[in-house]
Amino acid sequence: MGKNLNILFDIINIWAKENELYSVQGSVSAVDEGNRTCTVTPTSGGADILNVRLEADYTVDTATDPKGFFVVPTVGSLVVVSFLSKEDAFISAWTGIDKVIATQVEWIFNDGVNGGLTKLQELTDRLNEYEALFTQLKTDFNTWVPVLSDGGTALKAVLGTGFLTNTVPSSDKTDFENDKIKH
Numbered sequence: 001m002g003k004n005l006n007i008l009f010d011i012i013n014i015w016a017k018e019n020e021l022y023s024v025q026g027s028v029s030a031v032d033e034g035n036r037t038c039t040v041t042p043t044s045g046g047a048d049i050l051n052v053r054l055e056a057d058y059t060v061d062t063a064t065d066p067k068g069f070f071v072v073p074t075v076g077s078l079v080v081v082s083f084l085s086k087e088d089a090f091i092s093a094w095t096g097i098d099k100v101i102a103t104q105v106e107w108i109f110n111d112g113v114n115g116g117l118t119k120l121q122e123l124t125d126r127l128n129e130y131e132a133l134f135t136q137l138k139t140d141f142n143t144w145v146p147v148l149s150d151g152g153t154a155l156k157a158v159l160g161t162g163f164l165t166n167t168v169p170s171s172d173k174t175d176f177e178n179d180k181i182k183h
Contacts (some may be wrong), residue, residue: 007009023092028073029152033101036070040081045056050175052088069102104179113181115173123176129169137163 015126026040030049040049055070073079077096083089147154 018051023080025078025080028077028079028096030076031072031075031098031169038073040079040091042081043078049081049089051089053088055090069100069104072098074098083127107181109182115182116177116179117181118180119176126169126171126175133163133166133168136166 004159011106024040024044026042026049028038030039031040031054033054034052036052036054037051040052054072071091071094073091074096075084075096077094079091079095080093081093082091090091137159140158144158
């Protein structure tokens, strides 16, 4: 068994010499979002590490196959650069993130039990419609002058030229839901 173990260690040592797998801590000095890379200055000193990928999948041709997502670190923040080989490195941890860029079609968080995220502009537009209708109704009531024994004819006339001429929009969940991101 001792001889086999020595052979195994020899194989591992040979592989390790050809495939350096290690990580380095450094500070982000530049970011190139278009190429999904950055430049990192090691905190231990030494030359800058160039073309560090912002995603682990180093086989992606971002020009022809923009898939997945990647994190854009903040310039000046500390990161951990992990090496897959002497030439291929990627950011594996961040202390500062400017943004996350995603090209996925659908995202699901927490099993998606709450449905899709709200489309804020559509919701705001609809609320503004309701607010305008409410304001019109309030104005109509404030300008109405009651007439004794008219059976509501004066009120109906005021409402008929304002509030009653508008249609109240109906709402459906799909009007405001972004079904591509569920939470």
